[in-house]
């Protein structure tokens with residue numbers, strides 16, 4: 001191996017305790033989104049975590065800037081030299097939730113695991129990136145290109161931090177975020193959120209199901225009047241149906257299994273099962289049309305007329321995820337992840353045609369085009385070769401249905417910090433990164449920076 005890389009890796013090995021101590025300084029700040037304050041657009045604590053990170057960077061000899069509490073930057077060279085490489089991480093975290101066996105906002109080390117909210121998402125990777133830069137700086141290695149660490153504060157709630165930054169200045173041409181997984185995520189499907197509305201017939205007293213548009217709904221219920229119900233005639237594998245009499249009315253419930261909308265085939269959709277039942281029992285035309293477009297068990301959009309796939313990113317997936325009714329008008333919401341080779345316009349045109357035919361009024365609530373960086377670009381090839389060099393594993397590109405932090409950037413990819421097959425309880429109780437993985441990440445980033453900027 002290159003002598004310089006050996007030197008950088010041994011620096012990281014001998015500074016691991018300090019790196020973990022700095023991670024502890026960040027985990028201690030409960031940087032969950034809160035009420036906006038002066039200089040703290042996403043609440044007090046995300047801004048405080050950003051300020052702490054910039055302090056650590058300044059102590060490490062980097063040139064830091066705080067951009068109005070939205071984003072912070074730390075540059076390798078204190079000059080006006082425009083950074084050509086950017087490493088993007090974030091200081092905000094998701095709420096604590098319940099079920100922790102150790103304090104949520106304190107770093108606890110146990111059996112080689114570093115536990116605490118933000119350990120893997122994304123404070124650990126951010127600190128690993130910083131130590132990669134420190135290794136290069138403190139070893140006196142010269143770079144011909146400048147590089148910038150970029151710390152956001154709103155990744156978990158819509159990435160308004162990055163939108164602000166991009167309005168103010170350009171992102172570096174080479175950009176990666178250790179807020180996804182290895183080897184390299186270069187393709188992210190496009191995303192659409194659609195609403196449908198239609199008038200319901202009188203026999204339906206109420207109907208509701210699902211709580212968020214980006215998940216397979218696990219529960220749905222409806223109250224109907226003036227109809228007889230025999231639930232034994234319906235069979236939806238994985239969904240439990242039940243009914244009870246409420247005075248004059250009958251309440252029907254469906255229980256299935258939740259899953260993320262980017263992998264709907266692993267869930268069991270309570271809403272589509274319930275719609276099929278109620279459409280049949282009540283003979284309601286709006287629900288029948290909806291059920292025809294979204295039959296239970298189908299996640300590829302075939303009956304909605306939008307099924308498609310390509311080699312780059314695989315097949316389209318979709319979930320009818322939320323249903324409700326106000327004043328006799330049905331409202332249903334759908335999440336779609338479409339292949340990178342398509343545009344939102346193509347999918348929307350197909351859907352419009354199909355829903356017009358079904359008598360449903362359709363509206364697009366959110367449109368996000370696919371994101372793709374060519375696998376054979378020099379940047380991606382170099383990242384993959386660094387991954388192979390440090391881990392000894394095979395490097396390859398990955399396509400996903402979800403969107404990462406770099407979804408709306410030009411040319412950005414996700415690189416780390418999860419290794420294939422890793423467990424880390426991200427977003428859950430007892431979130432952790434292993435000591436080994438933290439160190440390996442720092443080494444990969446050091447090798448990446450050196451390779452891309454030398």
Ligand SMILES: [Zn+2]
Pocket residue numbers: 090121122155179
């Ligand atoms: Zn994250």
